[in-house]
Amino acid sequence: xxxxxxxxxxxxxxxxxxxxxxxxxxxxxxxxxxxxxxxxxxxxxxxxxxxxxxxxxxxxxxxxxxxxxxxxxxxxxxxxxxxxxxxxxxxxxxxxxxxxxxxxxxxxxxxxxxxxxxxxxxxxxxxxxxxxxxxxxxxxxxxxxxxxxxxxxxxxxxxxxxxxxxxxxxxxxxxxxxxxxxxxxxxxxxxxxxxxxxxxxxxxxxxxxxxxxxxxxxxxxxxxxxxxxxxxxxxxxxxxxxxxxxxxxxxxxxxxxxxxxxxxxxxxxxxxxxxxxxxxxxxxxxxxxxxxxxxxxxxxxxxxxxxxxxxxxxxxxxxxxxxxxxxxxxxx
Amino acid sequence: xxxxxxxxxxxxxxxxxxxxxxxxxxxxxxxxxxxxxxxxxxxxxxxxxxxxxxxxxxxxxxxxxxxxxxxxxxxxxxxxxxxxxxxxxxxxxxxxxxxxxxxxxxxxxxxxxxxxxxxxxxxxxxxxxxxxxxxxxxxxxxxxxxxxxxxxxxxxxxxxxxxxxxxxxxxxxxxxxxxxxxxxxxxxxxxxxxxxxxxxxxxxxxxxxxxxxxxxxxxxxxxxxxxxxxxxxxxxxxxxxxxxxxxxxxxxxxxxxxxxxxxxxxxxxxxxxxxxxxxxxxxxxxxxxxxxxxxxxxxxxxxxxxxxxxxxxxxxxxxxxxxxxxxxxxxxxxxx
Numbered sequence: 001x002x003x004x005x006x007x008x009x010x011x012x013x014x015x016x017x018x019x020x021x022x023x024x025x026x027x028x029x030x031x032x033x034x035x036x037x038x039x040x041x042x043x044x045x046x047x048x049x050x051x052x053x054x055x056x057x058x059x060x061x062x063x064x065x066x067x068x069x070x071x072x073x074x075x076x077x078x079x080x081x082x083x084x085x086x087x088x089x090x091x092x093x094x095x096x097x098x099x100x101x102x103x104x105x106x107x108x109x110x111x112x113x114x115x116x117x118x119x120x121x122x123x124x125x126x127x128x129x130x131x132x133x134x135x136x137x138x139x140x141x142x143x144x145x146x147x148x149x150x151x152x153x154x155x156x157x158x159x160x161x162x163x164x165x166x167x168x169x170x171x172x173x174x175x176x177x178x179x180x181x182x183x184x185x186x187x188x189x190x191x192x193x194x195x196x197x198x199x200x201x202x203x204x205x206x207x208x209x210x211x212x213x214x215x216x217x218x219x220x221x222x223x224x225x226x227x228x229x230x231x232x233x234x235x236x237x238x239x240x241x242x243x244x245x246x247x248x249x250x251x252x253x254x255x256x257x258x259x260x261x262x263x264x265x266x267x268x269x270x271x272x273x274x275x276x277x278x279x280x281x282x283x284x285x286x287x288x289x290x291x292x293x294x295x296x297x298x299x300x301x302x303x304x305x306x307x308x309x310x311x312x313x314x315x316x317x318x319x320x321x322x323x324x325x326x327x328x329x330x331x332x
Numbered sequence: 333x334x335x336x337x338x339x340x341x342x343x344x345x346x347x348x349x350x351x352x353x354x355x356x357x358x359x360x361x362x363x364x365x366x367x368x369x370x371x372x373x374x375x376x377x378x379x380x381x382x383x384x385x386x387x388x389x390x391x392x393x394x395x396x397x398x399x400x401x402x403x404x405x406x407x408x409x410x411x412x413x414x415x416x417x418x419x420x421x422x423x424x425x426x427x428x429x430x431x432x433x434x435x436x437x438x439x440x441x442x443x444x445x446x447x448x449x450x451x452x453x454x455x456x457x458x459x460x461x462x463x464x465x466x467x468x469x470x471x472x473x474x475x476x477x478x479x480x481x482x483x484x485x486x487x488x489x490x491x492x493x494x495x496x497x498x499x500x501x502x503x504x505x506x507x508x509x510x511x512x513x514x515x516x517x518x519x520x521x522x523x524x525x526x527x528x529x530x531x532x533x534x535x536x537x538x539x540x541x542x543x544x545x546x547x548x549x550x551x552x553x554x555x556x557x558x559x560x561x562x563x564x565x566x567x568x569x570x571x572x573x574x575x576x577x578x579x580x581x582x583x584x585x586x587x588x589x590x591x592x593x594x595x596x597x598x599x600x601x602x603x604x605x606x607x608x609x610x611x612x613x614x615x616x617x618x619x620x621x622x623x624x625x626x627x628x629x630x631x632x633x634x635x636x637x638x639x640x641x642x643x644x645x646x647x648x649x650x651x652x653x654x655x656x657x658x659x660x661x662x663x664x665x666x667x668x
Contacts, residue, residue: 187514189544191607194591246594256519257518261518264547268554273520274519278517
């Protein structure tokens with residue numbers, strides 16, 4: 001069975017959570033394309049809505065949250081927002097592989113990895129379980145692990161980097177070609193992180209995947225992603241080819257985020273924390289720009305009008321930014 | 333001044349994959365952190381850096397060697413006698429979400445150590461209130477708005493500031509920050525790092541920073557010392573910027589090479605070093621501990637263990653028979 005990397009088209013996606021203060025948007029009016037065969041990175045701080053956006057790809061936003069508007073079209077599946085129960089359960093795993101945040105801790109501590117693999121196979125009606133185990137061993141071997149030994153282990157017997165690779169194996173073993181990795185390297189040290197990122201790149205290329213990486217760490221995206229999308233307060237504020245966005249960021253938040261990265265060389269005072277703090281569900285402004293409280297370029301219009309996303313096409317693909325100040329500057 | 337000589341710590345472990353074994357967490361580590369000075373311990377997870385930090389903070393025992401606080405060696409003392417000495421060393425943990433009691437307001441959190449302090453020094457209740465406000469201002473929080481709040485009403489960055497404020501209530505001589513910013517939002521991390529540096533400059537508190545992120549290790553200040561720890565041994569030690577700019581140990585070089593390159597802003601290093609295999613603690617302890625993973629290992633490495641030493645032409649101490657400078661970190665495009 002060969003499949004090709006699917007494309008994904010997210011349009012006008014809004015996800016709200018029910019709170020005592022009413023339904024509040026965790027993700028608001030997001031448009032995003034994942035081109036077939038690319039790696040896209042979504043960067044954001046806590047509360048930016050990046051994990052909620054990723055869960056929407058599986059239509060797996062849990063109550064009190066719900067997708068209140070928009071669509072998520074995946075090639076070969078259609079609009080997943082319309083899928084229900086059994087259809088959805090089958091799509092997860094077979095079409096979409098998901099490596100959860102803290103995959104280190106998302107394994108069942110009471111069962112060996114092999115038993116969990118068999119559970120996964122049975123729940124998806126895999127007839128040839130031997131072939132599934134073979135495939136799992138091959139994938140683990142591909143990632144530099146002794147497959148037989150790992151399948152025979154409980155999670156506490158594996159290191160963080162090993163568990164992360166087990167998570168990737170479980171996401172890919174049913175032959176999914178759309179893979180979502182939520183914080184794939186958090187809590188791993190630098191050498192293990194570099195190793196995992198290399199594996200992500202290689203497996204992505206070899207198996208012909210469309211990959212989405214969610215992270216708070218720009219370095220991770222810089223290392224693996226073709227395209228970079230920046231989220232803040234539930235909005236997608238900037239996106240474009242990774243090198244272009246890092247080399248010439250347009251949105252003041254992207255600029256601030258890049259400036260806040262501790263650097264290895266040069267004056268240490270050049271790197272600066274952003275003033276203020278990221279908004280939470282309760283403090284995201286209902287109207288106007290979500291970033292204005294921390295923005296050095298704030299204008300009057302930012303208080304009342306949510307900036308539109310303005311897109312143009314660069315040499316390496318489309319770029320988009322949602323900022324009044326940038327728009328004004330370009331038209332001046 | 334806090335010094336350690338020949339600290340040894342062994343843990344016993346069992347497990348199917350990694351095998352039953354004794355783990356030598358620390359194999360005779362020396363360190364010295366001057367009053368008001370700063371040091372960073374870096375290394376992979378499991379290298380022993382956290383164990384060493386906990387020993388320094390009095391939260392872990394050791395099997396050999398000694399910790400000397402001021403000029404008082406800790407080994408001859410009974411646990412109760414050590415307490416007042418170790419109290420001068422306060423630990424800031426990685427996770428500000430679990431370091432604070434969720435049922436206590438910031439005021440209550442600060443009250444406990446302050447009342448102990450007040451009893452010891454015979455001070456009054458009003459002194460406690462003043463001091464609580466003072467430590468909060470020191471960490472950049474507005475006492476009026478945070479004193480009555482519960483941890484869940486604060487952001488991660490603010491919580492970590494409260495944790496630091498709590499540590500300051502006992503007038504510590506040293507703060508031990510174990511991955512203190514890794515769970516803080518990226519845009520706020522530098523704020524916490526700058527705060528630690530600022531406390532050092534204003535109060536003369538020494539800072540020990542434990543991290544796997546080399547770039548943040550720089551932010552303790554350029555007079556700080558960097559200790560690179562591998563499998564319980566210090567393999568390179570020197571001024572922080574010297575070790576980062578001109579590392580000579582292949583392990584330090586591997587750590588620095590693993591830092592993601594910000595393509596678009598930076599150019600990849602010319603001679604990145606990748607370890608030959610991943611860390612396997614069941615590996616034999618013979619010879620250089622890094623030899624099996626080292627792309628540059630030579631004849632001596634398999635049988636002899638290099639010790640931390642100074643050699644000609646290298647400003648920092650290192651534990652390598654074949655020290656060589658390599659260009660392993662990405663360069664900013666603006667400099668090229």
